[in-house]
Amino acid sequence: MNQEVVLYEVHDHVATITLNRPHVKNALNVEMHTALYSAFNEANKDENVRVIVLEGRDGAFSAGADLKSFAEEEVDSVDYGTYLRETYNKLVLQLMNIEKPIVAHLNGIAVGAGLSIALACDFRVAHRDAKIGLGFMKIGLVPDAGASYFLPRLVGLGKATELALGEIISAEEAERINLINQVGTPEPLIAHLKTVSPAAFGLMKKNFRKGFDKSLEEVLEMEVETQRIAGATKEHKYAVAQFVNRA
The missing domain is CATH 1.10.12 (Lyase 2-enoyl-coa Hydratase; Chain  A, domain 2)
Structure with a gap:
C-alpha cells in the first residue's frame, strides 16, 4: 500500500483511510486508486476492524478526478470509459461488496467523483462548512463513478437531475435532501456502529x-x-x- 497518497491506520476497531494529496484537495489519480483499493482490501480482511472511515487530509474530502494528472498531449486521445473501468468502477464495486459499515467523513470540499465515491459508502457525515456538488456537466462530461446509480436513489430523480447541473450546496442542504446522513462529526455514529452485529x-x-x-x-x-x-x-x-x- 502506498502510504504517501493514502494513509491507513487502525485504532479501537476502526480503520481510517485518509486521502493524502492535500496540495490538490485530495484529487484522485491512478496511484491513489491503487492505494485506496489496497487499503479497503486490508480493512475488509482484518478481523479486528468493525468500521471503516474514509476521509480527506487538511480540510478537503476530495475535489474529484485529477484531470491535471493526464499529460496535455493525452487529453485528446484518452478513453474515459476504459479509465473508469480500471479505476472508479473497480473501487465502487469493492465498496459495495464490503459487508462492514463504511462511513464517508466529508471533512471539507466533496465534489465530482469525490462525491460519487462518498455516495457509494453506507453513511455520509459532513462538516458544517463542507461544500458538496457534482461538476461533471460543467466540463462536458456526465456524472460517473456510480453517481448515476446512487444519487437518484438517495434524493429522487428530479433533485438528482438538478444537482447534476453542478450547483454547489452546503452540508445543511445536503442533509435536508437526504444526500448525507448527518452534519457534524462522525464519532457518535462510529461508536454506535461498533456495537452493531x-x-x-x-x-x-x-x-x-x-x-x-x-x-x-x-x-x-x-x-x-x-x-x-x-x-x-x-x-x-x-x-x-x-x-x-x-x-
Whole structure:
C-alpha cells in the first residue's frame, strides 16, 4: 500500500483511510486508486476492524478526478470509459461488496467523483462548512463513478437531475435532501456502529442494495434466507439472552 497518497491506520476497531494529496484537495489519480483499493482490501480482511472511515487530509474530502494528472498531449486521445473501468468502477464495486459499515467523513470540499465515491459508502457525515456538488456537466462530461446509480436513489430523480447541473450546496442542504446522513462529526455514529452485529449489518446491506431491482416476492425470500443466517449467529443469541434476563 502506498502510504504517501493514502494513509491507513487502525485504532479501537476502526480503520481510517485518509486521502493524502492535500496540495490538490485530495484529487484522485491512478496511484491513489491503487492505494485506496489496497487499503479497503486490508480493512475488509482484518478481523479486528468493525468500521471503516474514509476521509480527506487538511480540510478537503476530495475535489474529484485529477484531470491535471493526464499529460496535455493525452487529453485528446484518452478513453474515459476504459479509465473508469480500471479505476472508479473497480473501487465502487469493492465498496459495495464490503459487508462492514463504511462511513464517508466529508471533512471539507466533496465534489465530482469525490462525491460519487462518498455516495457509494453506507453513511455520509459532513462538516458544517463542507461544500458538496457534482461538476461533471460543467466540463462536458456526465456524472460517473456510480453517481448515476446512487444519487437518484438517495434524493429522487428530479433533485438528482438538478444537482447534476453542478450547483454547489452546503452540508445543511445536503442533509435536508437526504444526500448525507448527518452534519457534524462522525464519532457518535462510529461508536454506535461498533456495537452493531457485523453479520446482521452485512446481510442488511446486501438486502437493501439488491431490493431495488427485485420483486416483493424475491425480497421476501431474500429476507427468509438472510434471517436464517442472522438467527444462527452468536451476536443474535447473546442479544436474546440479554433481553430475556432483563425481562
